[in-house]
Amino acid sequence: MSSIHAHALTLSPLFSDHMVLQRDKPVRIWGEGQANQQVTVSLLDKHYRTDVGADGRWQINLPAHAKAGPFTLTVSADDIKTINDVYFGEVWIASGQSNMEWKLKGDVVGNEQEIASAHHPLIRFFDVPDTLAATKQTHLPPSHWQLASPDSVGYFSAVAWFFARKLQAQEQVAVGIIESNWGGTPAESWIDIETVAKTAGYEAQSAKVKARHDWPEVLAANTKQIEQKWQRINDLQGALSVGAANIEYDDSSWQTIDLPNKSPLHHFVWLRRDFTLPALPTSPIMLSFGDIVQNAFIFVNGQHIATENWEDSSSIHQIPLDLLKKGNNIIVLRVNSDWDNQVLVGKNNKIWLSINGKKTDIAQHWRMSNNIEPPMPKVMNYTFTPSFLYNAMIYPLLPYTAQGVIWYQGESNVNKQVYYHTLFSNLISNWRDQAQAPDMPFIFVQLAAYLPQQDLQPDSAWAYLRDAQRQTLDVPHTGMAVAIDVGEADNVHPKQKRQVGERLWRQAASKVYGLPIIPSGPDFTRLDVKAHQGIVHFNQGSKLSTVDNQTLQGFIIAGQDKVFRVAQAHIEGETVVVSHPEISQPVAVRYAWADNPRANLINSEKLPAVPFRSDTWAAEQVSAK
Secondary structure (H helix, E strand, O other): OOOOOOOOOEEOOOOOOOOEEEOOOOEEEEEEOOOOOEEEEEEOOEEEEEEOOOOOEEEEEEOOOOOEEEEEEEEEOOOEEEEEEEEEEEEEEEEEOHHHHOEOOOOOOOHHHHHHOOOEEEEEEEEOOOOOOOOOOOOOOOOOEEEEOOOOHHHOEHHHHHHHHHHHHHHOOOEEEEEEEOOOOOHHHHOOHHHHHOOOOOHHHHHHHHHOOOHHHHHHHHHHHHHHHHHHHOOHHHHHHOOOOOOOOOOOOOEEEOOOOOOOEOOOEEEEEEEEEOOOOOOOEEEEOOOEEOEEEEEEOOEEEEEEOOOOOOOEEEEOHHHOOOEEEEEEEEEEOOOOOOEEEOOOOOOEEEEOOEEEEOOOOEEEEOOOOOOOOOOOOHHHOOOHHHHHHHOOOOOOOOOEEEEEOOHHHHHHHHHHHHHHHHHHHHHHHHHOOOOOOEEEEOOOOEOOOEOOOOOOHHHHHHHHHHHHHHOOOEEEEOOHHHOEOOEOOOOOHHHHHHHHHHHHHHHOOOOOOOOOOOEEEEEEEEOOEEEEEEEOOOOOEEOOOOOOOOEEEEOOOOEEEEOEEEEEOOEEEEEEOOEOOOOEEEEOOOOOEOOOEEOOOOOEOOOEEOOOOOHHHOEEO
8 A cells, every 4th residue: 555645634535424323333534634634533522643753643542432423523633523423332344245235226126115104214224336456455446434314225225225124123232234345256356366366266267466566557547448338328318319210211222130139249339120009009008028138218109218237136117108109110229338238128928018008029121230330439347356346345444343244255265165164164264254253244145046057956056156155154253144045047136135235134133233034044063864755954944934835845865876867755743854766865955055946944934944955065076856
């Protein structure tokens, strides 16, 4: 980190109006100022002083304080910074990738009622802007604390919001959630480079990062490209100016395709399709695509009716009656992908017009061109670079005292699942070291089900990643919220965010706040083998049943040959008995072991059983029959 030669009193943006300081723990206040100048922090009739160091930095450690507020905190030196509406309460960091980043206003079940009733000024969120850096930064980018209200809460992490609601209701204190998350990012980006370099599977990648010395210039040039990319993506007037949204535009030379497109399209993709109305409908028409990856302007008869981005996962829109006309009408899309420049439009059986309540399939006969506009500006995705998010979004954050971390990530590490247990364990240790909090609770979400459902998939990379997450529970002061039952085959962003946030709270309630609450569903402890049967034992296994009152599903079984078969399974008290007629001596049992398994075991709290395996066999060692 380069030295700082500050002359004016400067604070991290974390120290701003409406902030929440962690109760019952020592709290650090820090900043920059003129060397050797005295700095005074005053709050609740107490005053704490230190001198600015020769490097222009200062830090004051406040003693632990019980819940309190609201009060004013001042920092004075050559200037006076006054911070209003401050509380001592509970502070949690909410980090990970897109399922943690996903906003409440997005496609979340029950969000409209939740937003409308969000009059909770004691819940405050601080959102760290997406940023990356090749070296450790001193300050976070500019941001501010926001009080929860119907106007603001839609922009909060949905998972973190449901967690915070439960926490605040139980503890009756101010709750501060610091969001530091970025969609699509792998765990190695959130870890210090020296730690990643010592992690198996990442040595070579880390060495390349460390060997390059022109990162500031590379990132600055890439940032200019990113700015140009987003200007182009969001430029509605620029899109209209090319004329392709107009009814009379000549698209006769365009390619004809059907949707959904089987292969990705690239750059700025324009799609046009006619539809005929023998008579004007009596109610607005509904237009559906199922999903668009990722950004779209949607036009009807030359008029813009909707804009979509990555948070829109259903893509259903109303066409106002006054835009329609008897006879020929036209739908036009302008689509692009900001993530990887791979455009996908629509889902099977979900591309339709609904006219007077009757659906008409419109998946065929679209005209397409991606040559109307210049190509997408070329941008490198450095969010996958080890340490770059840690440097900018975590290192300058962790001096801020927090009760713990809630984490939802892993999708971007499925392709390297074999290394994830060590990588994730190292991330937790790295953050605790930087926070100077070796016991800081770390509560994380196990990945939800995704991709087509399967009964027998013993080599599933998604299942192995979930198991790596489960193994990380061997790190002290951790907890895991199971989300296997809220997943969707065709949506990596499950809409059931309430269950996830509230299950994170269950873990925290039990393991951090000491409440007498069952933290999870049935959790495997051991496998006993008697004759040709396996007897599976659990913690949290009281009143075992199935969520749908159907036959128990989700168990697979193997003998010494490591060939898995779908098990016959039934509940006996607080155990599950598994067998298969072709396996005389069971050796291994797995549960909910597939990308998207059919699994229905629950306990007395209606919580899903934790996916598990009793063996340690690698994916390349097992097979199915």
